[in-house]
Amino acid sequence: MTIEMQRGSVIVMDRRRGKLRAGQGLLQGLKVVWDHWAGSFRTNDNFSKIHGTFTVEYPDERLPMPQAYRNMPVLLFDDESGHELCTGCYQCQRICPPQVIHITQAKDPVTGKMVPAATEFIIEYDACMSCGFCAEVCPFDSIKMDHVYELSTADRVSLTMRKTQLNRPISYYTGIAPDLWAEAQAGAMKKLQGSIKRRPDVIGLAASLTEKIKARRLELAAAGQVAGGGGQEAGVAPAAPAAKLTPEEKAAKLAAMKAAKQAGGAPAPAEAPVELSPADAKAAKLAAIKAANAAKQAGAAPAEAPVELSPADAKAAKLAAIKAANAAKQAGAVPAPVEVPSTPLDAKAARLAAIKAANAAKQAAEQSNNE
Amino acid sequence: MQDVVNQVINTSFGWGWPSWAIALIGYLIVAAILFGIAPFQMLFLTLYERRAIARMQDRIGPNRVGPEGAFQPLADGVKIFTKEDIVPAAADQWVHFIAPCVVVAPTMFMFAVLPWGPGMVPVDMNLGLLFFFAISSVSAVGLMMAGWASSNKFALVGAMRAVAQMVSYEIPAVLSLLAIVMVTGSLSIVELINYQGGLFISTRDVASVPDWGLGWFIFSPVGFLAFIAFFIAALAEGERTPFDIPEADSEIVAGYMTEYSGMKFGLFYLAQYVLNFLLCAITSIIFFGGWQGPGVGWLYAQAITPANLQGDWIFNVLAGVLGVFYFLLKTYGFFFVMVWIRGAYARLRIDQLMDFGWKFLIPLTLVNIFSAAIWVGLTKWGAADGLAFVEGWSPLMRWAVAFAVTLILNLGAYLFLARIFAQSQDERTRQDDEVLEQLTNVA
Ligand code: SF4
Ligand code: SF4
Numbered sequence: 001m002t003i004e005m006q007r008g009s010v011i012v013m014d015r016r017r018g019k020l021r022a023g024q025g026l027l028q029g030l031k032v033v034w035d036h037w038a039g040s041f042r043t044n045d046n047f048s049k050i051h052g053t054f055t056v057e058y059p060d061e062r063l064p065m066p067q068a069y070r071n072m073p074v075l076l077f078d079d080e081s082g083h084e085l086c087t088g089c090y091q092c093q094r095i096c097p098p099q100v101i102h103i104t105q106a107k108d109p110v111t112g113k114m115v116p117a118a119t120e121f122i123i124e125y126d127a128c129m130s131c132g133f134c135a136e137v138c139p140f141d142s143i144k145m146d147h148v149y150e151l152s153t154a155d156r157v158s159l160t161m162r163k164t165q166l167n168r169p170i171s172y173y174t175g176i177a178p179d180l181w182a183e184a185q186a187g188a189m190k191k192l193q194g195s196i197k198r199r200p201d202v203i204g205l206a207a208s209l210t211e212k213i214k215a216r217r218l219e220l221a222a223a224g225q226v227a228g229g230g231g232q233e234a235g236v237a238p239a240a241p242a243a244k245l246t247p248e249e250k251a252a253k254l255a256a257m258k259a260a261k262q263a264g265g266a267p268a269p270a271e272a273p274v275e276l277s278p279a280d281a282k283a284a285k286l287a288a289i290k291a292a293n294a295a296k297q298a299g300a301a302p303a304e305a306p307v308e309l310s311p312a313d314a315k316a317a318k319l320a321a322i323k324a325a326n327a328a329k330q331a332g333a334v335p336a337p338v339e340v341p342s343t344p345l346d347a348k349a350a351r352l353a354a355i356k357a358a359n360a361a362k363q364a365a366e367q368s369n370n371e
Numbered sequence: 372m373q374d375v376v377n378q379v380i381n382t383s384f385g386w387g388w389p390s391w392a393i394a395l396i397g398y399l400i401v402a403a404i405l406f407g408i409a410p411f412q413m414l415f416l417t418l419y420e421r422r423a424i425a426r427m428q429d430r431i432g433p434n435r436v437g438p439e440g441a442f443q444p445l446a447d448g449v450k451i452f453t454k455e456d457i458v459p460a461a462a463d464q465w466v467h468f469i470a471p472c473v474v475v476a477p478t479m480f481m482f483a484v485l486p487w488g489p490g491m492v493p494v495d496m497n498l499g500l501l502f503f504f505a506i507s508s509v510s511a512v513g514l515m516m517a518g519w520a521s522s523n524k525f526a527l528v529g530a531m532r533a534v535a536q537m538v539s540y541e542i543p544a545v546l547s548l549l550a551i552v553m554v555t556g557s558l559s560i561v562e563l564i565n566y567q568g569g570l571f572i573s574t575r576d577v578a579s580v581p582d583w584g585l586g587w588f589i590f591s592p593v594g595f596l597a598f599i600a601f602f603i604a605a606l607a608e609g610e611r612t613p614f615d616i617p618e619a620d621s622e623i624v625a626g627y628m629t630e631y632s633g634m635k636f637g638l639f640y641l642a643q644y645v646l647n648f649l650l651c652a653i654t655s656i657i658f659f660g661g662w663q664g665p666g667v668g669w670l671y672a673q674a675i676t677p678a679n680l681q682g683d684w685i686f687n688v689l690a691g692v693l694g695v696f697y698f699l700l701k702t703y704g705f706f707f708v709m710v711w712i713r714g715a716y717a718r719l720r721i722d723q724l725m726d727f728g729w730k731f732l733i734p735l736t737l738v739n740i741f742s743a744a745i746w747v748g749l750t751k752w753g754a755a756d757g758l759a760f761v762e763g764w765s766p767l768m769r770w771a772v773a774f775a776v777t778l779i780l781n782l783g784a785y786l787f788l789a790r791i792f793a794q795s796q797d798e799r800t801r802q803d804d805e806v807l808e809q810l811t812n813v814a
Contacts, residue, residue, distance in 0.1 A: 041426075
């Protein structure tokens with residue numbers, strides 16, 4: 001008998017109570033056991049059944065793991081470029097409760113500056129408690145929880161995993177958790193492109209991919225010959241100036257990101273800003289705000305973002321404007337003829353860019369509303 | 372065996388050996404076979420039990436070692452042989468050492484009178500049944516030795532329980548067998564089996580029934596009640612759930628085996644499983660005709676026997692194979708029932724065990740003896756014994772009347788005793804509650 005409830009149903013066993021004759025209870029007990037015995041030759045593939053064997057004969061058969069199953073953390077690298085996603089940001093090392101992650105940040109051999117990559121990455125599996133905090137906190141979606149649980153070794157030392165042992169291609173991760181990767185993919189790949197641009201030489205390439213490294217070395221050597229020397233720096237994008245963001249810059253960035261999101265839903269592209277002149281700060285900022293507002297209005301409830309202006313935020317505002325424009329472009333449905341000047345030198349140009357971006361965003365929003 | 376050996380050596384080869392040599396050879400062969408078979412039974416039964424109980428619990432059971440786990444018992448054996456043998460410092464070394472042997476030896480003796488097939492009995496004693504049960508009680512001494520010598524309170528409690536349980540349950544077991552012995556008029560196990568030819572009705576009771584080897588005692592009310600009582604008593608004697616009180620692991624660790632390890636523990640284990648096998652075997656022999664079954668009697672009639680020396684040896688083999696097949700089928704069937712009961716019931720308390728044995732089973736078996744007497748009177752006696760009124764009835768009629776009378780008597784006795792027993796148990800629970808109430812002041 002089942003009783004239907006709002007959420008699912010309750011199964012009520014018929015215990016066949018009532019008056020029992022002498023010895024009848026014992027026979028009923030035997031009947032129950034007999035039913036289980038007879039039923040056990042069938043497999044119980046669905047757990048709502050009472051009878052049937054549901055043993056999974058472990059070494060021969062395994063249960064499929066849920067995608068979100070987590071056992072031990074591994075590091076991802078990109079299949080095509082061979083670059084590791086990790087930037088050596090230390091977030092995971094900081095959050096790890098038993099402190100089993102140890103990272104060495106990569107340095108540019110020429111300039112000695114930090115490079116967004118890790119030269120060594122150690123996780124002591126023996127003390128890792130599989131909490132998954134590292135995977136959760138990683139801003140670059142580089143560290144992910146693996147599904148492999150057969151890790152027994154004869155000694156403790158072989159559970160200290162170095163980077164080469166931790167590296168897994170992204171294709172491996174999509175194999176075990178396709179949905180989780182689909183969520184993270186766009187952002188992670190974008191950030192990876194950013195990191196790759198700032199990685200000199202073969203830093204950041206997965207050490208196991210020897211052909212990739214060789215090819216890259218050849219490429220670098222060729223580039224060095226063409227340029228006539230300085231092979232190390234060849235093909236490397238200029239590093240971003242490491243300046244702290246002021247609150248205003250942050251606000252502008254945020255606004256730009258919002259605009260981008262509302263216009264197209266695509267994550268904000270993280271692109272290295274180019275050199276800016278400090279003169280057009282105000283104008284650019286204003287333009288960015290306008291763009292953001294326009295995009296917002298097009299999509300959802302209008303929200304004013306009054307931001308104090310300071311002459312220092314020129315760069316950020318500009319960046320925001322470009323981002324907004326890009327986002328609108330990416331929204332894709334409407335071909336937005338936006339030309340973003342790569343190095344605008346005055347207020348007008350910035351304003352123009354912002355207005356264009358705003359228009360594009362508006363159009364995109366309308367388009368999507370109409371659809 | 373001896374007739375076969377005699378046939379082969381003296382008749383086929385014509386060597387003319389003396390009869391004592393023939394007997395010696397025959398006994399040696401049989402003893403060798405039995406000492407091989409006994410541990411093998413234990414190995415097989417452990418696997419059998421584990422697989423069967425696993426199925427009852429919706430599991431699969433050991434199936435990794437060899438095909439379907441066939442070599443699992445061997446793996447267990449190797450493990451137990453290589454274990455360290457620990458003797459507690461406070462133990463009585465010699466008694467502690469000898470106890471497992473004292474427990475195992477009787478189970479080996481019991482094989483001596485166990486018929487495996489037609490003509491396949493090591494020794495056909497005319498007191499076989501008595502021998503069997505007398506010897507089986509000897510192991511109680513071994514258990515007591517083990518418990519006492521271990522100087523461990525759990526071991527001692529376990530041994531005390533084991534002995535108390537064995538002694539109490541010997542009585543209903545023997546009383547229920549007494550009813551059967553009254554019907555057959557013989558204590559020989561071979562005779563007991565021979566009596567069970569026929570079809571539903573034994574040929575000894577009604578000569579006209581065809582002999583299909585199915586005239587088992589279980590089909591008569593006397594035999595049925597005796598079977599139930601005997602099987603319950605056998606469970607208690609073999610220390611099977613729900614009567615595994617002597618080794619109740621949740622209460623007293625492992626009872627008398629607590630301080631044993633390695634192969635000494637293995638010997639207790641062996642004794643237990645061999646005893647279980649023997650109890651199942653004797654149940655199937657006494658109540659289910661042992662090797663009796665369709666075809667065996669006919670085959671054996673044409674084999675080389677003391678009565679028929681002109682027989683063909685091929686029929687010895689055929690009858691033997693078929694007889695052993697039936698016998699083992701029944702025996703393992705009963706072992707399955709033991710496992711089934713283990714899967715179904717919880718362990719009894721010691722007082723419940725005693726209550727059940729003394730207040731329910733013994734009165735019931737006593738009534739059964741009375742029924743057996745009526746049965747014998749109605750089917751066998753005549754005017755000379757003072758039962759003139761049955762003289763005119765046909766054998767079938769006499770059998771039918773005996774069946775009806777004993778059925779009514781046994782059924783009535785069972786229902787009556789069951790009610791009284793239930794009432795007494797309720798009363799006991801009520802009293803327990805009262806005592807609890809007084810002690811705790813909580814209603
Ligand atoms: S799963 Fe938890 S314990 Fe293991 S490395 Fe990551 S943060 Fe540290
Ligand atoms: S794994 Fe992620 S969080 Fe850890 S250092 Fe690399 S990028 Fe940072």
